[in-house]
Amino acid sequence: MSIKGINSWLWILGILYSLMALNTLTGFTYAEQDIIFGLVLCVSAGIYFFGLRESIEKPQRRAAHLLIGTIFSSLLGLFKFLILLGSLLSGYLEQDFHFSVDSFNLSVIIGSVITLVIHLRIRKQFT
Amino acid sequence: MKEKNKKKAEQSETKIDVGTIALLGNPNVGKTSVFNLLTGMKQYVANWPGVTVEKRVGKMEKENMAFKVVDLPGTYTLGANSLDEKITRDYLIEEAPEIVVVIADAVNLERSLYLLFQVLEMRGDVILAINSIDEAKKENIFIDPEELQQHLGIPVFLMSAYTGEGVEDFIKGIFKYNIGSSHVHHMFSKELENKITELSSIFRNKEELKDYDSRWLSIKVLEGDEDICKLTGINLKRNFSSEISQLRYEHIKYILKESYKKPGKEKWGMNMATDHVFTHKYLGLAIFFSFMYLVFEITFTFGEPFALMIEEGLGAFGTFIDGLINIEWLANVLSEGIVGGVGAVLVFVPNIFILFLIMGILEESGYLPRAAFVVDKAMYTLKLSGRSFMSLLLGFGCNVTSIMSTRSISEPQERIVTAIVSPFISCSARLPVYIMIAGVFFGARAGIVIFSIYLFSIFITAVSSIFINKLLFKGKPAPMIMELPRYRTPKISSLIQYTWNRGKHFLKKAGSIILIASIVIWFLSYFPVPGNIAESFAAKIGHFLEPIFAPIGFTWEMVTSLIFGVAAKEVIVSTLSTLTLSAQTGVSAAAELMKSGLTQFGALAFLMFVLLYVPCLPTLIVLKNETGKWRYLLLSIVYSFSLAYVVALIISLAGRLFV
Numbered sequence: 001m002s003i004k005g006i007n008s009w010l011w012i013l014g015i016l017y018s019l020m021a022l023n024t025l026t027g028f029t030y031a032e033q034d035i036i037f038g039l040v041l042c043v044s045a046g047i048y049f050f051g052l053r054e055s056i057e058k059p060q061r062r063a064a065h066l067l068i069g070t071i072f073s074s075l076l077g078l079f080k081f082l083i084l085l086g087s088l089l090s091g092y093l094e095q096d097f098h099f100s101v102d103s104f105n106l107s108v109i110i111g112s113v114i115t116l117v118i119h120l121r122i123r124k125q126f127t
Numbered sequence: 128m129k130e131k132n133k134k135k136a137e138q139s140e141t142k143i144d145v146g147t148i149a150l151l152g153n154p155n156v157g158k159t160s161v162f163n164l165l166t167g168m169k170q171y172v173a174n175w176p177g178v179t180v181e182k183r184v185g186k187m188e189k190e191n192m193a194f195k196v197v198d199l200p201g202t203y204t205l206g207a208n209s210l211d212e213k214i215t216r217d218y219l220i221e222e223a224p225e226i227v228v229v230i231a232d233a234v235n236l237e238r239s240l241y242l243l244f245q246v247l248e249m250r251g252d253v254i255l256a257i258n259s260i261d262e263a264k265k266e267n268i269f270i271d272p273e274e275l276q277q278h279l280g281i282p283v284f285l286m287s288a289y290t291g292e293g294v295e296d297f298i299k300g301i302f303k304y305n306i307g308s309s310h311v312h313h314m315f316s317k318e319l320e321n322k323i324t325e326l327s328s329i330f331r332n333k334e335e336l337k338d339y340d341s342r343w344l345s346i347k348v349l350e351g352d353e354d355i356c357k358l359t360g361i362n363l364k365r366n367f368s369s370e371i372s373q374l375r376y377e378h379i380k381y382i383l384k385e386s387y388k389k390p391g392k393e394k395w396g397m398n399m400a401t402d403h404v405f406t407h408k409y410l411g412l413a414i415f416f417s418f419m420y421l422v423f424e425i426t427f428t429f430g431e432p433f434a435l436m437i438e439e440g441l442g443a444f445g446t447f448i449d450g451l452i453n454i455e456w457l458a459n460v461l462s463e464g465i466v467g468g469v470g471a472v473l474v475f476v477p478n479i480f481i482l483f484l485i486m487g488i489l490e491e492s493g494y495l496p497r498a499a500f501v502v503d504k505a506m507y508t509l510k511l512s513g514r515s516f517m518s519l520l521l522g523f524g525c526n527v528t529s530i531m532s533t534r535s536i537s538e539p540q541e542r543i544v545t546a547i548v549s550p551f552i553s554c555s556a557r558l559p560v561y562i563m564i565a566g567v568f569f570g571a572r573a574g575i576v577i578f579s580i581y582l583f584s585i586f587i588t589a590v591s592s593i594f595i596n597k598l599l600f601k602g603k604p605a606p607m608i609m610e611l612p613r614y615r616t617p618k619i620s621s622l623i624q625y626t627w628n629r630g631k632h633f634l635k636k637a638g639s640i641i642l643i644a645s646i647v648i649w650f651l652s653y654f655p656v657p658g659n660i661a662e663s664f665a666a667k668i669g670h671f672l673e674p675i676f677a678p679i680g681f682t683w684e685m686v687t688s689l690i691f692g693v694a695a696k697e698v699i700v701s702t703l704s705t706l707t708l709s710a711q712t713g714v715s716a717a718a719e720l721m722k723s724g725l726t727q728f729g730a731l732a733f734l735m736f737v738l739l740y741v742p743c744l745p746t747l748i749v750l751k752n753e754t755g756k757w758r759y760l761l762l763s764i765v766y767s768f769s770l771a772y773v774v775a776l777i778i779s780l781a782g783r784l785f786v
Contacts, residue, residue, distance in 0.1 A: 036575055040417040043410070050410055064400035072414070079421050082429050089432035093439075126397045 001122055003059045006066055007052070009118055013069060014048035017041055020107050031105045041108070044073050063125055070119035077112020080105050146225030147195040148187070148301065151215065151246065153239055154201030155612050156232040157258045159183075160288035162198035165298065189302050197224065200534070203238070205245040206352060214534070219249060220339065225306050228254045233263035233270060233285070234613070236387055240379045247281075247311055249343040254282045254304065256297055261287040262613060267390045274386035280311035289615075312342065315374050319367065322349060330359060346371065398614055402497065406611075411501035416582075418489065423581055424574040426482040427562060433477030434562075441470035456657065460649050463705060468645025471704035471716065472637050472697045475559035480630045482555060486523065487625035491617035495520060500611060515545040519588060522552030523581075524629050526746045529554075530753050540600040546753050547763050548591045550742035553584040555633065556696035560737050563700055567717035568730040576731070584738055587770070595762075636695055644691055644698040648705050665706060679736070679772070679779045680729050682720070689736065695743050728782020732775040739771035 001009075020031075021041035027033025051065025084104040091097035148165075152158045162168065166185030183198040199215045206212055219227065229246055231239030236257065246253055257270060276283040284300055286293030314320060326345035330336045336344060336359065347355035351366040405411060445462040452458040489495050499516045515536060522529035529549040536542040553561075561580055565573035651665035660666060668690065669683030676686050688702035700716070707719035720730070741764050742750070751760045 036420055036578070040420060043413045043417045046413065047404060047410055050407065060395040060400065061403060064395075064403045067397075067400050068404035072417075075421070079425060082425055086429040086431055090435060093432055093435045123397075126395070126400050 001063070001066075001125060003056075003062070006059065006062050006122075009066055010048045010051045010062065010069075013066075013073070013115065013118075014045050014052065016111065017045035017048065017073060020105075020111060021045055023107065024105060027102070030102055030107065032100075032102045034105075037105075040076065044069065044076060047072055063122060067119065067122050067126060070115040070122065073115035074112045074119060077109045077115075080108050080112075143192050145192050145194050146306065147197060147222065148226045148228055149197045149199055149219065149222075149224040150228050150230060151199050151219075151242070152201060152230035152258075153203055153232065153235075153242060156201070156230050156239065157288045158198055158201060158230050161228075161230055161256065161258065161286075162196060164288055164291075164294055165196050187298075187301075189298065192302060194226075194301070197222075203242060205242070205249065206350075219246070223250075226252050226254060226301065226304060228256055228301070231255060231257045233257045233259045233268065234266060236270070237376075237379055237383060240382070241375055243279075244313060244375050244379065247279075247313065248346050249340055251311070252304075252306055253311075254284070254301065255279065256284045256286055258286055258288055260285045260292060261290045262615075269388040271386040275382065278382040278386065289618075313375075313378050315371065319349065319370065319374070322367075326361070329361070333359075401614055402611065405494065405497045406500050411497070415498045415501055418494075419581065420578050422482070422485045422489075423578040425485060426478050426558070427565075427574040427577055430475075430478035430481045430562075431566075434474050437476065438470075438474045441466060441473065445470070456653070459653060459657075460646065464646055464649025464653075465642065468648060468701035468705050469637055469642050471563075471701045472559055472641050475562055475697075475700070476630070476633065476637075478558060478562055479555050479633050480626055482558065483524070483626045483629045484622060487622045487629075488617050491615070491621055491625065493612045493614040496611050515541060515592075518545050519549060519552050522549050522554060524555055525632065526550045526552065526554045526742060527749045530746065530749045533753060540596075543599070543754050543759060544592050544595050546750055547595055547759060547766075548588045550746050550750075550763065550767065551584055551588040551591055551739065553581050553738055554696070555629075556636075556743065557737055559697050559700045561734055563703075564717045564720075564730050564734055567721055568725075568727050576734075580734055580738055583735070587739065587774075591766070591770070595766075633697075636697065640695045641697055641701060644694050645701045645705070648691060648698075648702050652705050660706065669706075679732055679775045680725075681733065681736075682723055682725070685720070685733055689740065692737070693741055693744060695745075696737065699737060726782055728778055728785075732778040732782070735778060736771045736775040739767055739774060741768050741771075 021038050021044075023029060023031050024034050024041055025038035047065055047069035051062045051069065054061040054065065056062075081104075087103070088097075150158045150162055150165075162183065162185060165187045168183075168185045185196045185198075187194045187196050197218070199218060200212075202212045202215045204212065205216050205219075218224075227246055227250065229239070229243045231243065239257075243253070243255060255275070257272070260270070263270060270285060272283045272285050282300055282304065284293060284297040286297045288294070315323070323342060323345040326348055327341040330339070330341040330344045344355060344359055348359055348361050348363060349366075350368040350371055351363070356362045405414060407414075445466040448466060449458050449462045452461065499520070502516050515533070518529050518532040518536065520529075521532050526549050529552060530546045533542045533545045533549070536545060558577075561577045562573070565576045569576045648665065651668070652660050652663045654664060656662040665687050666683060669687035672686050672690070673681070673683045681689075684703060684706040687706060688699045691702045692699035703716035703720070707716045717730070725733075741747075747760060747763070750763055751757065754760070
């Protein structure tokens with residue numbers, strides 16, 4: 001991936017995850033209010049933004065932020081998916097479903113699929 | 128089957144005991160993995176240094192020969208600066224194993240050879256096994272074993288305990304080795320050699336030193352090794368340690384010149400890139416805490432349905448037993464005492480296993496040592512080092528292991544402080560209590576409450592270490608010198624083994640101490656008036672101590688459970704289940720407590736008390752053994768109880784103020 005591509009993705013994902021964090025912190029739309037998970041999303045956004053603070057002369061360092069940021073974001077999606085799975089199983093066993101679209105923060109799961117694809121691309125640069 | 132076993136036993140009896148093999152090496156070079164390969168055992172292995180805190184023994188057999196195999200703690204030198212270095216050195220001197228296998232890291236061969244040279248100075252019959260050859264190949268490192276063998280004068284094997292490459296040749300090599308065939312020395316400068324000869328001639332004539340290699344004693348005296356100077360009674364004015372060390376490294380460089388080729392410029396690969404972010408000045412800590420949150424949230428939420436399944440199964444089993452037995456007290460002891468008591472703890476097995484599985488992934492991947500590196504700066508202000516953090520991290524599994532692992536901390540003061548504060552790290556035994564109480568009182572927020580308790584446990588550990596350091600010592604910690612291991616993809620088999628090894632400890636406790644405690648608690652709650660728990664012995668004990676806890680608002684059931692919880696923290700759950708008759712009513716003990724008027728603040732005060740109050744009995748015993756003094760044990764009991772009481776009281780008072 002070119003340095004231009006790396007920079008673009010750092011910007012896009014940084015902004016995207018900041019918005020997700022804001023949405024989760026406030027419970028604005030399609031997400032339940034969850035302060036701690038919102039802060040975790042801030043950390044994810046932080047990984048991308050700190051990448052942009054790295055010297056332009058050292059593209060590997062910027063790429064490192066994209067590499068780790070994308071895997072971290074993917075893990076957050078996996079986390080939400082497991083939580084959803086756990087809730088569904090509990091609901092099935094107790095025959096009592098308290099299920100809402102907001103509870104599993106759809107944007108995080110969709111975001112994780114996108115970041116996983118980017119991760120697999122940037123990973124090639126390091127192996 | 129019997130025939131087969133008999134035959135096997137006979138075969139085992141006829142094996143010739145050849146002697147002992149000691150496995151030695153730097154921390155995290157894979158000694159325990161090699162040990163497991165040789166012996167077929169399944170000892171705890173992790174991708175971080177300091178895992179082996181005491182020697183482990185196994186047996187290796189082939190055809191008609193058998194070796195005893197001893198896995199020694201990892202060490203960089205054979206000085207005696209830390210307890211594990213001392214364990215290793217004392218073992219080599221006192222037990223004199225027939226063969227010493229030095230396990231070296233293929234990627235960091237130079238440092239591994241430094242230890243090898245010290246072993247060669249001490250004794251003969253040494254084999255060099257260069258592990259992680261798969262990693263070396265990935266990094267385009269070339270190693271010529273024949274060349275190395277020629278220079279070192281000892282057998283050299285290339286292998287990978289991870290992939291199994293070269294293991295068979297290594298095992299064959301051990302069995303083929305001719306014991307007593309070699310003792311190689313490398314030479315120092317002329318000046319040093321003269322001094323070594325001079326001192327050696329003195330030591331050879333001393334009867335009390337006849338069990339030691341006189342050349343090794345001489346080198347140690349020249350290095351100014353305190354123990355050896357004391358032993359020999361010779362204390363030189365000048366210390367030659369830096370010259371000796373320099374000469375060893377020069378010799379190693381000379382040997383490696385032809386036999387070890389590493390690509391010149393280090394590639395900015397996955398390891399460096401990952402480290403760049405994970406150990407980032409600002410992001411490092413934030414990432415660590417994020418991981419911690421995710422781990423505990425998953426442990427609670429994802430484990431819930433599995434816990435429900437076990438709960439339903441045990442409930443049905445209890446009812447079945449109840450209907451099967453006509454004798455009332457027997458049916459009661461089986462269904463409520465044993466199934467209810469032990470079952471109340473077993474329900475949390477899925478949560479414990481999930482926690483260990485995720486911790487296993489973090490350990491195996493090599494992330495946890497990075498966490499230690501990140502918090503090292505913060506730890507230094509607490510007068511502890513990142514090495515202490517590694518010990519404390521083990522405490523999330525079990526405080527006993529955590530205290531035992533403090534042996535690898537070289538500073539005695541830091542070691543004692545770490546051992547005393549270790550029980551504040553929330554061990555897995557407390558998790559069932561948290562899940563039971565938080566699940567009912569905090570509903571959907573239970574995961575966050577549990578995560579907060581874990582964070583609080585880290586905070587209290589930090590504050591306590593400052594306090595105890597000030598109270599007992601005024602020393603500064605030694606800076607952490609710990610090489611970060613390489614990242615690697617965790618193997619499924621290793622993860623299963625890791626999770627099982629740690630989780631089975633919990634199951635063993637359920638079948639032993641918790642079972643006994645459940646029967647005792649049932650007895651105390653059933654008699655003297657069967658069926659009337661309010662008149663039982665347990666109620667009397669609880670009521671007797673209730674006034675002490677009245678300011679916090681704990682009920683007598685909670686007080687009694689805390690007393691029995693000193694045996695093992697999980698017993699709190701089984702005691703509460705028995706005393707609140709929750710097994711009879713089919714609801715959680717916590718729900719019964721809620722009915723009795725306990726508020727969210729009261730529940731939180733109880734959880735904090737469970738976190739902080741007196742450590743369990745096995746932890747107390749290990750604490751006394753490791754610190755060696757009763758006063759440290761007493762300090763731990765008094766300090767933890769007082770702290771628990773004060774924190775619970777503050778929460779309870781806050782509750783009364785706000786609710």
